[in-house]
Amino acid sequence: xxxxxxxxxxxxxxxxxxxxxxxxxxxxxxxxxxxxxxxxxxxxxxxxxxxxxxxxxxxxxxxxxxxxxxxxxxxxxxxxxxxxxxxxxxxxxxxxxxxxxxxxxxxxxxxxxxxxxxxxxxxxxxxxxxxxxxxxxxxxxxxxxxxxxxxxxxxxxxxxxxxxxxxxxxxxxxxxxxxxxxxxxxxxxxxxxxxxxxxxxxxx
Numbered sequence: 001x002x003x004x005x006x007x008x009x010x011x012x013x014x015x016x017x018x019x020x021x022x023x024x025x026x027x028x029x030x031x032x033x034x035x036x037x038x039x040x041x042x043x044x045x046x047x048x049x050x051x052x053x054x055x056x057x058x059x060x061x062x063x064x065x066x067x068x069x070x071x072x073x074x075x076x077x078x079x080x081x082x083x084x085x086x087x088x089x090x091x092x093x094x095x096x097x098x099x100x101x102x103x104x105x106x107x108x109x110x111x112x113x114x115x116x117x118x119x120x121x122x123x124x125x126x127x128x129x130x131x132x133x134x135x136x137x138x139x140x141x142x143x144x145x146x147x148x149x150x151x152x153x154x155x156x157x158x159x160x161x162x163x164x165x166x167x168x169x170x171x172x173x174x175x176x177x178x179x180x181x182x183x184x185x186x187x188x189x190x191x192x193x194x195x196x197x198x199x200x201x202x203x204x
Contacts, residue, residue, distance in 0.1 A: 006048035007082065011089040018177065020092055022145060034076035038092050041069055041078060045087050062106045068098070081110060149176045163191070
């Protein structure tokens with residue numbers, strides 16, 4: 001029996017999902033607990049666990065393929081869209097906030113180019129060929145209010161001691177929580193190419 005591939009869990013920058021997750025955490029108390037449950041649920045979805053027991057009893061007709069998950073006895077909900085091998089994280093909040101968001105985004109559709117299979121999304125998980133997972137999934141419990149670039153969080157670290165190319169330095173220093181998987185792959189590819197050229201020149 002062939003096991004179906006695990007969907008990739010992603011979120012659209014345009015949906016402001018990261019921002020609403022941060023807002024939920026900042027509000028504390030029941031909102032904080034709902035945020036924690038959302039983090040756990042997202043991790044489960046990243047590993048292919050459907051979490052069907054958390055689905056709301058009511059279906060959703062405003063957005064096709066939309067699923068709503070209860071986070072706190074119907075007081076908070078997580079909204080996702082499942083299609084084309086992806087699970088899109090759309091919104092999270094109280095029942096009223098989610099209902100308002102669904103009304104404002106009625107008829108929303110997300111499509112993938114038939115030939116390139118590309119869509120402008122922020123990847124938060126990645127599945128390698130053969131089904132092995134490179135990442136444990138999106139870790140929203142680690143997001144920060146300030147969204148300081150990653151390298152600036154390392155005390156005493158200066159990337160200029162490792163790289164001389166201004167372009168690569170600028171790109172690396174700009175990586176933060178909003179950087180996509182494609183952004184990271186692109187800069188690492190440039191670094192690998194740069195190392196290869198340098199080795200070739202030295203050996204030549």
